[in-house]
Amino acid sequence: MHNMNAKSLFLIVCSTLLFACGGGQEDHNDPVVLLEQDAGVQTDASSTDSSGDDNGTAPDADGQRDTGGTSDGGGDGDTSGAGQLPPPAQQVWGAAPAEDKDPAEDVVEVDLEAVEKKVTISEGRTLDMYTYNGEFPGPLIEADVGDKVVVNFTNKLPEPTTIHWHGLRIPDEMDGTPRVQAPVKPGESFKYEFTVPEAGSFWYHPHVRSNEQVEKGLYGLFVIRGENEPTYDQERYFTIDDILLDGDQFPPFLRRHPELMHGRYGNILLTNGSPDLLKLAAKQGQVERWRLVNPANARTMKLAIEGAEWRVIGTDGGLLEKPFTTETLELPVGQRYDVEIRYTEATAVKLNSLVRTRDNNGNIVEKAIPLAEVDVEQTGIQPRQVELPTVDIPELDRKPTRTEKITMNARRGGDHGIQWTLNGKANPEEPLFNFKNGETVKIALYNAAGPEHPFHLHGQFFKVVFDGREITDRPGLRDTVLVPGRTTIEIIAYLDNPGQWMAHCHILEHAELGMMSEIVIGE
Numbered sequence: 001m002h003n004m005n006a007k008s009l010f011l012i013v014c015s016t017l018l019f020a021c022g023g024g025q026e027d028h029n030d031p032v033v034l035l036e037q038d039a040g041v042q043t044d045a046s047s048t049d050s051s052g053d054d055n056g057t058a059p060d061a062d063g064q065r066d067t068g069g070t071s072d073g074g075g076d077g078d079t080s081g082a083g084q085l086p087p088p089a090q091q092v093w094g095a096a097p098a099e100d101k102d103p104a105e106d107v108v109e110v111d112l113e114a115v116e117k118k119v120t121i122s123e124g125r126t127l128d129m130y131t132y133n134g135e136f137p138g139p140l141i142e143a144d145v146g147d148k149v150v151v152n153f154t155n156k157l158p159e160p161t162t163i164h165w166h167g168l169r170i171p172d173e174m175d176g177t178p179r180v181q182a183p184v185k186p187g188e189s190f191k192y193e194f195t196v197p198e199a200g201s202f203w204y205h206p207h208v209r210s211n212e213q214v215e216k217g218l219y220g221l222f223v224i225r226g227e228n229e230p231t232y233d234q235e236r237y238f239t240i241d242d243i244l245l246d247g248d249q250f251p252p253f254l255r256r257h258p259e260l261m262h263g264r265y266g267n268i269l270l271t272n273g274s275p276d277l278l279k280l281a282a283k284q285g286q287v288e289r290w291r292l293v294n295p296a297n298a299r300t301m302k303l304a305i306e307g308a309e310w311r312v313i314g315t316d317g318g319l320l321e322k323p324f325t326t327e328t329l330e331l332p333v334g335q336r337y338d339v340e341i342r343y344t345e346a347t348a349v350k351l352n353s354l355v356r357t358r359d360n361n362g363n364i365v366e367k368a369i370p371l372a373e374v375d376v377e378q379t380g381i382q383p384r385q386v387e388l389p390t391v392d393i394p395e396l397d398r399k400p401t402r403t404e405k406i407t408m409n410a411r412r413g414g415d416h417g418i419q420w421t422l423n424g425k426a427n428p429e430e431p432l433f434n435f436k437n438g439e440t441v442k443i444a445l446y447n448a449a450g451p452e453h454p455f456h457l458h459g460q461f462f463k464v465v466f467d468g469r470e471i472t473d474r475p476g477l478r479d480t481v482l483v484p485g486r487t488t489i490e491i492i493a494y495l496d497n498p499g500q501w502m503a504h505c506h507i508l509e510h511a512e513l514g515m516m517s518e519i520v521i522g523e
């Protein structure tokens with residue numbers, strides 16, 4: 001079943017795992033379990049690994065979400081009378097936009113300051129977090145394709161940081177990684193300046209000790225609109241995160257064995273920064289666009305929408321050539337989905353997170369935890385068909401001219417006893433590959449070990465051509481793809497943006513522990 005390498009690693013991984021987590025026994029002393037006693041306030045979804053389950057993603061979720069907290073974002077624009085739909089909304093609901101200081105039409109200039117802040121995520125729960133501009137999640141950056149974006153960044157944190165613009169095909173010196181810029185020291189500033197090339201739902205986050213800095217709150221959404229965006233009655237954005245808390249503290253990082261192995265799973269789900277059910281309002285007949293982002297350290301979210309018609313219209317690389325429908329959405333860390341929601345009925349529409357948990361008999365079961373609930377008011381109106389623009393993604397037709405392989409594995413070693421490797425190397429100085437600009441490369445991503453790896457390539461897009469099934473249902477352009485344990489995924493990457501680009505696992509602990517390299521694309 002496994003080859004030798006995979007098997008020996010499997011032993012290293014799982015013998016220690018079983019020791020550390022065997023049936024969850026040891027975990028009963030963990031902070032995670034203390035939180036279970038908060039049931040009724042939070043969504044407790046602790047990272048109790050199940051023995052014999054290599055994905056190790058079986059959370060406990062006994063705590064029912066407190067539906068008492070309301071987080072209506074307002075701005076629903078539904079003040080019109082019955083039978084009348086609100087005018088098309090141009091604004092994204094779900095985050096406060098960053099202020100554009102430049103009056104020019106085609107320039108967006110914002111100030112971002114990374115700063116420590118006490119953030120009340122829910123009634124009675126205040127955390128010492130890292131924030132952009134004191135907000136969690138960070139301010140929404142909005143621009144149109146072709147705009148110049150200027151970000152005046154100041155670091156007020158007690159440690160160095162950078163900002164990386166996840167998914168944007170911009171010049172590499174603006175990519176915000178320590179490989180292309182000296183991290184911004186405490187008290188210092190850096191001006192990021194670039195032209196945004198294409199439309200889509202992107203996000204930003206630091207690229208220094210990101211397992212801690214992102215977990216503590218540093219991320220925000222970056223929306224770029226094209227010329228032919230479809231018009232919706234409302235546009236909403238959801239960041240679906242999880243954080244690990246011990247009381248109101250972030251427990252120490254990179255200490256527990258499951259965290260080194262699977263990444264840091266949280267015990268609380270946060271939607272737009274809130275552990276409470278988001279209560280929203282809409283009208284029957286409305287059609288909305290939801291942008292979904294997973295900024296968690298490690299947890300792949302499995303999402304479902306209940307009570308409304310929906311279809312996927314966009315992925316990491318923007319709108320799809322062909323929208324599709326699906327029962328559930330798998331959203332690994334780093335990825336994005338744009339979905340269209342049609343309110344055909346006056347009902348409570350739910351965005352659910354399907355988490356694995358244990359029932360009273362200790363069996364693993366999947367449980368739907370509502371993250372947001374839209375109260376749809378009756379109007380008797382049926383939603384219109386939203387005209388989607390014709391999307392032509394010429395990249396998708398390109399044939400590969402070169403084939404490469406990246407093997408993802410682990411070994412003993414390093415400061416924490418385990419290192420995660422790409423082609424046998426942990427955090428190598430040397431690039432994995434040197435390519436030429438314009439090359440189309442088929443890359444086999446082979447995960448030789450048990451834990452899954454959401455593989456991310458900076459500054460380029462790719463498509464998934466093989467995911468173990470004959471026909472992949474993962475259309476569109478991606479910058480991140482989930483590679484499950486002991487599986488090969490094939491991608492075709494369009495290397496059209498010259499420079500020095502990171503290629504890494506987006507489980508931030510894996511990246512910190514070595515699974516972080518780069519490719520170089522020559523002029």
Ligand code: C2O
Nearest residue numbers: 164166334456502
């Ligand atoms: Cu989300 Cu290296 O990035």
Ligand code: CU
Nearest residue numbers: 165166167458
């Ligand atoms: Cu990135």
Ligand code: CU
Nearest residue numbers: 453505507510
């Ligand atoms: Cu990984």
